[in-house]
Amino acid sequence: xxxxxxxxxxxxxxxxxxxxxxxxxxxxxxxxxxxxxxxxxxxxxxxxxxxxxxxxxxxxxxxxxxxxxxxxxxxxxxxxxxxxxxxxxxxxxxxxxxxxxxxxxxxxxxxxxxxxxxxxxxxxxxxxxxxxxxxxxxxxxxxxxxxxxxxxxxxxxxxxxxxxxxxxxxxxxxxxxxxxxxxxxxxxxxxxxxxxxxxxxxxxxxxxxxxxxxxxxxxxxxxxxxxxxxxxxxxxxxxxxxxxxxxxxxxxxxxxxxxxxxxxxxxxxxxxxxxxxxxxxxxxxxxxxxxxxxxxxxxxxxxxxxxxxxxxx
Amino acid sequence: xxxxxxxxxxxxxxxxxxxxxxxxxxxxxxxxxxxxxxxxxxxxxxxxxxxxxxxxxxxxxxxxxxxxxxxxxxxxxxxxxxxxxxxxxxxxxxxxxxxxxxxxxxxxxxxxxxxxxxxxxxxxxxxxxxxxxxxxxxxxxxxxxxxxxxxxxxxxxxxxxxxxxxxxxxxxxxxxxxxxxxxxxxxxxxxxxxxxxxxxxxxxxxxxxxxxxxxxxxxxxxxxxxxxxxxxxxxxxxxxxxxxxxxxxxxxxxxxxxxxxxxxxxxxxxxxxxx
Numbered sequence: 001x002x003x004x005x006x007x008x009x010x011x012x013x014x015x016x017x018x019x020x021x022x023x024x025x026x027x028x029x030x031x032x033x034x035x036x037x038x039x040x041x042x043x044x045x046x047x048x049x050x051x052x053x054x055x056x057x058x059x060x061x062x063x064x065x066x067x068x069x070x071x072x073x074x075x076x077x078x079x080x081x082x083x084x085x086x087x088x089x090x091x092x093x094x095x096x097x098x099x100x101x102x103x104x105x106x107x108x109x110x111x112x113x114x115x116x117x118x119x120x121x122x123x124x125x126x127x128x129x130x131x132x133x134x135x136x137x138x139x140x141x142x143x144x145x146x147x148x149x150x151x152x153x154x155x156x157x158x159x160x161x162x163x164x165x166x167x168x169x170x171x172x173x174x175x176x177x178x179x180x181x182x183x184x185x186x187x188x189x190x191x192x193x194x195x196x197x198x199x200x201x202x203x204x205x206x207x208x209x210x211x212x213x214x215x216x217x218x219x220x221x222x223x224x225x226x227x228x229x230x231x232x233x234x235x236x237x238x239x240x241x242x243x244x245x246x247x248x249x250x251x252x253x254x255x256x257x258x259x260x261x262x263x264x265x266x267x268x269x270x271x272x273x274x275x276x277x278x279x280x281x282x283x284x285x286x287x288x289x290x291x292x293x294x295x296x297x298x299x300x301x302x303x304x305x306x307x308x309x310x311x312x313x
Numbered sequence: 314x315x316x317x318x319x320x321x322x323x324x325x326x327x328x329x330x331x332x333x334x335x336x337x338x339x340x341x342x343x344x345x346x347x348x349x350x351x352x353x354x355x356x357x358x359x360x361x362x363x364x365x366x367x368x369x370x371x372x373x374x375x376x377x378x379x380x381x382x383x384x385x386x387x388x389x390x391x392x393x394x395x396x397x398x399x400x401x402x403x404x405x406x407x408x409x410x411x412x413x414x415x416x417x418x419x420x421x422x423x424x425x426x427x428x429x430x431x432x433x434x435x436x437x438x439x440x441x442x443x444x445x446x447x448x449x450x451x452x453x454x455x456x457x458x459x460x461x462x463x464x465x466x467x468x469x470x471x472x473x474x475x476x477x478x479x480x481x482x483x484x485x486x487x488x489x490x491x492x493x494x495x496x497x498x499x500x501x502x503x504x505x506x507x508x509x510x511x512x513x514x515x516x517x518x519x520x521x522x523x524x525x526x527x528x529x530x531x532x533x534x535x536x537x538x539x540x541x542x543x544x545x546x547x548x549x550x551x552x553x554x555x556x557x558x559x560x561x562x563x564x565x566x567x568x569x570x571x572x573x574x575x576x577x578x579x580x581x582x583x584x585x586x587x588x
Contacts, residue, residue: 034403034408034409034412036403037404037406037496038403040462041400042419048430048459049422050422051437052430111326115326120322132333137523137563140563143546145336147351245423252539255543273428277431277435295425
């Protein structure tokens with residue numbers, strides 16, 4: 001109706017004038033005002049993120065105790081390769097990453113597909129229950145996991161009682177089992193979080209696509225790989241990158257469940273950086289060098305993930 | 314076959330639900346048990362609830378830690394919501410060349426690992442300790458500042474602003490509101506759900522933050538809840554009933570916030586996913 005009216009009044013100048021002005025304000029706001037809205041955040045992120053990144057880079061070429069730093073060239077970078085603690089930290093972090101992130105993403109995808117079934121009963125109960133671990137603090141749940149997996153903890157009692165183990169396993173004192181406990185813990189904490197992203201995305205997928213596939217004779221597994229996974233690709237990429245970045249930085253769990261032990265069997269890169277800076281005699285320069293390894297890994301892995309996601313197209 | 318699949322689905326989901334809930338149940342039951350019973354994994358409620366809580370408040374500095382954590386979480390949440398929503402709104406609503414480039418650069422900060430900037434940040438706050446006593450090392454201000462602006466929430470608000478009815482902006486302008494007036498009087502009330510979702514996540518992140526407070530806070534009276542729990546968990550002769558009470562008290566606020574705002578949370582997450 002209104003369109004007809006404007007068409008009729010096409011030559012009526014006052015109304016036309018009003019229209020163009022309106023259109024202009026809709027797409028074009030004053031630039032300067034726009035920048036005012038974003039400037040505080042730009043400044044804050046520059047001061048608290050980008051500037052320290054540059055500082056860390058400069059620090060990685062310096063060495064010395066505490067505040068007495070001097071430039072030492074590539075000495076810190078050379079030290080990395082002969083440092084057994086660093087190698088242990090890098091190995092552990094890589095193991096956590098390679099096993100935990102794929103495991104969690106597959107599990108979260110699987111759960112979200114099951115929960116997306118409209119005929120499923122108790123849906124919101126399951127959803128809330130599985131998301132519940134996300135409300136715990138990393139420290140709090142770590143301490144709980146430490147007790148759960150203690151020698152006389154509930155897990156051991158359960159294993160012995162039901163014949164899965166002949167005697168209690170000293171999980172946290174065994175280099176292999178300690179890693180397993182860390183992986184189980186992170187997976188417990190974050191699966192529900194990723195699941196919520198997939199669930200939200202699944203609700204935007206047109207149901208008729210599945211119906212068409214079913215008519216074509218695709219079974220559930222084929223539907224999952226041919227429809228669900230490709231449709232969710234952007235969000236899978238997003239969660240895998242955020243999870244990768246998260247696991248690369250793992251700190252709270254290893255400190256509070258195993259404290260990096262036994263030996264250095266679970267020490268993570270972040271924990272090693274913390275130890276170098278604040279626990280041992282502070283060596284900020286070398287700590288910064290180690291921290292740049294995480295930066296490099298984040299960049300490399302993100303590029304790989306983008307590439308893989310891009311190729312699947 | 315279909316009923317078999319159904320049964321498998323329910324079995325798997327139930328198992329996942331049990332695994333997810335079990336540590337919570339055990340934690341809550343443990344608050345009512347003696348230390349010995351907790352270590353032995355007793356799964357039945359006991360009679361030690363009052364005794365545990367009493368001992369907790371008498372022997373552990375939990376009240377100051379709760380106060381510190383609350384101050385930090387509330388101020389962080391307000392600051393984050395304000396700055397991130399201003400920026401998200403700005404990036405989405407205003408047309409300007411270079412805007413998307415700047416936005417992309419800001420998003421890159423999400424990839425910066427905290428461990429990589431922890432030492433420079435520590436030195437930075439150390440260097441202002443004398444001139445800006447509110448933001449020096451061992452201050453709550455230093456805990457709050459680096460976490461108050463995150464690219465993630467700017468992204469979050471920008472995504473959600475895409476659903477904001479733009480005509481309202483014009484209506485506001487015609488009514489004579491300034492750009493900030495439009496933002497506070499029209500945008501903020503309209504986007505309540507988005508704010509609620511962002512508030513839950515920031516509050517939780519801040520309440521649960523561990524590494525940065527561990528680095529920057531030194532004196533025991535400045536301790537936050539995660540620092541306190543970590544300390545209790547690693548002490549040599551721990552009273553497990555007391556530790557569990559502290560953990561439950563620490564988890565309650567975030568659990569409550571989550572349950573009260575659960576619907577907003579899921580709606581908000583969806584907004585950010587829709588793109």
